[in-house]
Amino acid sequence: MKDLTEDQIERAAKLKGMGTSRKRVEDVRFTQGKGNYVDDIKLDGMLFGDFVRSPYAHARVKSINIEEAMKVPGVVAVLTAKDLEPLSLHWMPTLAGDKQMVLADGKVLFQGQEVAFVVASDRYAAADAVELVEVDYEELPVIVNPFEALKSDVVLREDIKDETSGAHGPRNHHNHIFTWTEGNEAATEQAIDSAEVVAEEMVYYHRTHPCPLETCGTVASMDKVTGKLTVWGTFQAPHVVRTVASLLSGIEEHNIRVISPDIGGGFGNKVGVYPGYICAIVASIVTGKPVKWIEDRMDNLMATAFARDYWMKGRISATKDGKITGLHCHVTADHGAFDACADPTKFPAGFFHICTGSYDIPAAFVKVDGVYTNKAPGGVAYRCSFRVTEAAYFIERMIEVLAIELNMDAAELRRINFIRADQFPYQSALGWEYDSGDYHTAWDKALKAVDYEGLRKEQAQRIEDFKAGKTRKLLGIGLTHFTEIVGAGPVKNCDILGMGMFDSCEIRIHPTGSAIARLGTISQGQAHATTFAQILATETGIPADSITIEEGDTDTAPYGLGTYGSRSTPVAGAATALAGRKIRAKAQMIAAYLLEVHDDDVEWDVDRFSVKGAPERFKTMKEIAYAAYNQAIPGLEPGLEAVSYYDPPNMTYPFGAYICVMEVDVDTGQWDIRQFYALDDCGTRINPMVIDGQVHGGVTEALAIAMGQEIAYDDMGNVKTGTLMDFFLPTAWEVPNYTTDHTVTPSPHHPIGAKGVGESPNVGGVPAFSNAVHDAFRAFGLRQSHMPHDHWRIWKIASDLGLHA
Amino acid sequence: MSKMHIKLTVNGQEHEMLAEPRELLIHTLRERLNITGPHIGCETSHCGACTVDLNGKSVKACTVFAAQANGAEIKTIEGFAGPDGLHVLQDKFREHHGLQCGFCTPGMITRAYRLLQENPNPTEEEVRFGMAGNLCRCTGYQNIVKSIMAAAAEMNTAKEAAE
Ligand code: FES
Ligand code: FES
Numbered sequence: 001m002k003d004l005t006e007d008q009i010e011r012a013a014k015l016k017g018m019g020t021s022r023k024r025v026e027d028v029r030f031t032q033g034k035g036n037y038v039d040d041i042k043l044d045g046m047l048f049g050d051f052v053r054s055p056y057a058h059a060r061v062k063s064i065n066i067e068e069a070m071k072v073p074g075v076v077a078v079l080t081a082k083d084l085e086p087l088s089l090h091w092m093p094t095l096a097g098d099k100q101m102v103l104a105d106g107k108v109l110f111q112g113q114e115v116a117f118v119v120a121s122d123r124y125a126a127a128d129a130v131e132l133v134e135v136d137y138e139e140l141p142v143i144v145n146p147f148e149a150l151k152s153d154v155v156l157r158e159d160i161k162d163e164t165s166g167a168h169g170p171r172n173h174h175n176h177i178f179t180w181t182e183g184n185e186a187a188t189e190q191a192i193d194s195a196e197v198v199a200e201e202m203v204y205y206h207r208t209h210p211c212p213l214e215t216c217g218t219v220a221s222m223d224k225v226t227g228k229l230t231v232w233g234t235f236q237a238p239h240v241v242r243t244v245a246s247l248l249s250g251i252e253e254h255n256i257r258v259i260s261p262d263i264g265g266g267f268g269n270k271v272g273v274y275p276g277y278i279c280a281i282v283a284s285i286v287t288g289k290p291v292k293w294i295e296d297r298m299d300n301l302m303a304t305a306f307a308r309d310y311w312m313k314g315r316i317s318a319t320k321d322g323k324i325t326g327l328h329c330h331v332t333a334d335h336g337a338f339d340a341c342a343d344p345t346k347f348p349a350g351f352f353h354i355c356t357g358s359y360d361i362p363a364a365f366v367k368v369d370g371v372y373t374n375k376a377p378g379g380v381a382y383r384c385s386f387r388v389t390e391a392a393y394f395i396e397r398m399i400e401v402l403a404i405e406l407n408m409d410a411a412e413l414r415r416i417n418f419i420r421a422d423q424f425p426y427q428s429a430l431g432w433e434y435d436s437g438d439y440h441t442a443w444d445k446a447l448k449a450v451d452y453e454g455l456r457k458e459q460a461q462r463i464e465d466f467k468a469g470k471t472r473k474l475l476g477i478g479l480t481h482f483t484e485i486v487g488a489g490p491v492k493n494c495d496i497l498g499m500g501m502f503d504s505c506e507i508r509i510h511p512t513g514s515a516i517a518r519l520g521t522i523s524q525g526q527a528h529a530t531t532f533a534q535i536l537a538t539e540t541g542i543p544a545d546s547i548t549i550e551e552g553d554t555d556t557a558p559y560g561l562g563t564y565g566s567r568s569t570p571v572a573g574a575a576t577a578l579a580g581r582k583i584r585a586k587a588q589m590i591a592a593y594l595l596e597v598h599d600d601d602v603e604w605d606v607d608r609f610s611v612k613g614a615p616e617r618f619k620t621m622k623e624i625a626y627a628a629y630n631q632a633i634p635g636l637e638p639g640l641e642a643v644s645y646y647d648p649p650n651m652t653y654p655f656g657a658y659i660c661v662m663e664v665d666v667d668t669g670q671w672d673i674r675q676f677y678a679l680d681d682c683g684t685r686i687n688p689m690v691i692d693g694q695v696h697g698g699v700t701e702a703l704a705i706a707m708g709q710e711i712a713y714d715d716m717g718n719v720k721t722g723t724l725m726d727f728f729l730p731t732a733w734e735v736p737n738y739t740t741d742h743t744v745t746p747s748p749h750h751p752i753g754a755k756g757v758g759e760s761p762n763v764g765g766v767p768a769f770s771n772a773v774h775d776a777f778r779a780f781g782l783r784q785s786h787m788p789h790d791h792w793r794i795w796k797i798a799s800d801l802g803l804h805a
Numbered sequence: 806m807s808k809m810h811i812k813l814t815v816n817g818q819e820h821e822m823l824a825e826p827r828e829l830l831i832h833t834l835r836e837r838l839n840i841t842g843p844h845i846g847c848e849t850s851h852c853g854a855c856t857v858d859l860n861g862k863s864v865k866a867c868t869v870f871a872a873q874a875n876g877a878e879i880k881t882i883e884g885f886a887g888p889d890g891l892h893v894l895q896d897k898f899r900e901h902h903g904l905q906c907g908f909c910t911p912g913m914i915t916r917a918y919r920l921l922q923e924n925p926n927p928t929e930e931e932v933r934f935g936m937a938g939n940l941c942r943c944t945g946y947q948n949i950v951k952s953i954m955a956a957a958a959e960m961n962t963a964k965e966a967a968e
Binding site for chain 1: 825827828832835836839840841842843844845846847848849851852854881882883885886891895896898899900902904905906907908909910911914932933934936937938939940941942943944945946947948949950
């Protein structure tokens with residue numbers, strides 16, 4: 001690229017295009033309380049829906065009596081499975097090819113399951129009536145452990161008990177869902193059998209929940225006059241919701257309008273389709289009135305969308321000087337009562353097979369067994385691209401365990417096994433093609449930034465002091481080098497309910513040179529209105545401040561698969577850039593006509609086309625836009641619009657190096673994060689301020705997960721962490737300041753080289769925190785201890801290691 | 806249930822209504838008065854999304870009955886921006902990227918306002934402690950703390966200039 005002149009730099013700065021920390025346009029509304037979230041929507045005559053939920057984790061529903069509930073003033077209807085059955089809506093298909101009860105059909109399978117739906121004039125009346133619905137339950141044996149489920153005679157899913165095959169192939173037990181494998185088993189076993197060193201470990205990634213600050217909700221409004229159904233809701237994929245609603249209800253798709261208004265955080269929680277949405281729609285059709293349903297926090301934590309719950313049994317082999325030769329993993333995946341995992345159809349374990357991580361491992365094999373238990377369904381990608389967090393945690397723990405086995409420094413072990421920069425594009429043993437990376441550079445930069453050697457010396461001294469009785473605090477250095485896989489995905493192998501995972505952008509340039517662009521994605525706080533305008537500003541030369549971005553209304557936005565799995569930038573961002581280039585291509589012809597030269601004789605110049613060799617002869621985008629509407633240009637249609645549907649040729653592979661330095665108090669189990677350094681390489685950086693914000697937020701969610709957050713059940717299947725009293729969300733008081741850093745390795749196949757960043761900090765953060773805890777106790781013999789590392793569990797580690805004696 | 810006569814002054818405007826004694830202030834604000842800036846994130850006093858300023862104190866409107874607030878002066882996020890534009894806290898949250906999805910923001914700013922009334926010159930630690938009743942799932946707090954510190958500095962400079 002030619003160096004820009006001063007004039008060009010000045011013009012480029014005015015655009016606030018890619019690479020600038022443009023302030024967010026969303027904030028003017030949000031800081032004044034002028035957001036429009038689903039619970040803010042109010043329609044004339046609107047009714048309010050609420051659920052009767054099961055107190056039992058497994059029980060037969062013998063009868064439901066709604067008589068008393070119907071007497072409550074304001075109550076309009078109480079729906080049960082019987083009412084939904086004639087519409088075939090008492091069950092619904094899940095994203096994972098299973099089906100799920102919308103309302104209890106003969107039995108309940110997890111605590112908090114939806115049993116009846118009360119519709120009333122306001123939320124107080126609805127709550128009163130919920131109390132008065134009498135349900136007669138007969139308790140059944142409860143299974144909350146997936147290993148037990150596979151041995152038990154108790155049949156959880158009676159509806160499919162005789163089916164020997166499910167959506168993902170054969171089932172080998174009535175509580176078994178699928179077995180899924182990838183890689184070369186024979187070669188992997190052979191590598192492990194013949195290895196000089198083998199480390200084996202069970203790595204458990206506990207069940208947790210995305211818990212966005214806004215819960216899920218919807219307002220459904222059936223207009224009986226026009227026959228049009230409008231549904232507002234907390235949908236991370238509004239277009240897919242429309243298609244599903246049409247298929248389920250039989251209402252033609254053009255007669256359904258789905259709108260995702262402002263969304264108060266999603267983190268995967270708002271990808272799924274929940275019974276509340278279906279019930280609100282049915283209730284609106286039945287009553288002819290708009291119906292609102294908003295979860296409360298307990299409903300949210302108990303019933304919608306858990307994440308993780310993976311038991312990962314690993315074996316990793318290496319030469320005695322540390323070169324890894326093989327990796328084997330068998331996952332027992334607890335999917336709860338229905339398989340409602342949000343994964344692309346062909347991948348029942350998501351992209352878990354990215355579990356060779358950042359390392360060049362010649363032979364690898366994974367096998368995943370999905371299992372039913374009496375827990376809530378879900379299995380969403382909580383700030384993660386489809387089981388990538390589980391994969392990263394698994395490999396980053398296995399590396400640490402191998403380092404112990406080899407008696408080697410874990411940083412060095414990583415370094416000698418990294419995929420080298422010259423190996424990209426790299427074919428992994430589990431079938432992925434990594435697009436680009438430079439792991440050694442990132443790693444060295446990270447180690448230097450934290451003075452890794454100095455830290456190790458300090459740690460050694462600390463251990464001495466501890467042994468000498470001078471301190472009761474240990475120092476842990478948590479290392480992680482993660483590789484993500486995001487941007488699902490190529491339509492040839494990624495779909496959701498049959499819908500290919502492309503994305504889209506449609507641009508209209510107005511006559512006066514400002515613009516509106518609409519996308520198939522939907523922001524839940526990721527600043528799309530700000531950053532997509534930046535991409536367009538750079539591509540079209542129209543200032544970002546003159547571009548409106550709109551998403552989330554299926555009547556106006558082009559079809560897209562939505563926002564999750566860090567796919568907005570890799571997929572919709574690419575569509576945006578390419579739509580911008582189409583605009584530019586037409587603009588070039590218009591400019592050439594206006595300048596009376598041949599198309600090839602003009603060149604792009606920041607915000608204009610100028611005559612080659614005569615930059616003083618030019619037409620700005622503003623002038624070109626006007627001409628597009630007011631001049632008859634031979635051979636060209638009037639107007640200046642473009643649309644692009646982008647099917648990515650490959651995923652993108654962001655990576656990063658995270659280091660956490662943590663003090664742990666051996667006697668109280670309390671921890672203190674002294675330093676957290678996060679280096680991210682997400683390819684081309686669109687808005688550094690927004691990227692930093694994503695990293696801060698993602699690392700904080702990782703801290704929560706690693707250090708205390710879990711959805712825990714007792715043996716009866718009671719949720720023990722169903723309120724924010726028990727479910728750990730860190731406050732400003734517990735969270736440290738993070739240091740962010742970056743390298744830039746653009747994606748070679750993405751139009752602007754961007755890879756996506758939203759989920760990296762969660763993927764990398766969890767192992768960094770967990771490894772810090774483990775590392776603090778490594779010298780005393782700790783190999784593996786399950787998350788979350790709350791104070792009690794850390795105290796227990798110390799106690800089990802005899803450090804309290 | 807017999808209804809009670811309740812009078813509230815919200816952002817300088819008086820409202821009178823009849824409400825059941827069990828009606829929560831957050832519902833009164835959001836559903837009756839259409840003041841939807843304060844949000845509901847938990848209804849159990851944990852998240853702070855519903856924070857309003859009531860008679861000069863930060864309260865969580867999800868755990869106050871409207872009847873308890875009878876006669877009170879209430880300030881919500883809607884009462885911050887003036888004819889000259891954004892309140893300095895709103896402006897600093899924007900400048901320092903102190904928000905993402907925006908769901909916690911009304912409560913955050915309303916709480917931060919009271920914190921700075923009580924302690925105009927807080928240390929970072931005091932800000933973190935003083936804001937611990939307000940949860941944010943998006944930002945990791947780093948930029949929220951920065952925004953509040955910057956607002957404090959600017960408010961103090963403005964005060965000095967005025968004196
Ligand atoms: S809604 Fe009031 S504290 Fe959460
Ligand atoms: S900005 Fe989303 S919860 Fe704070």
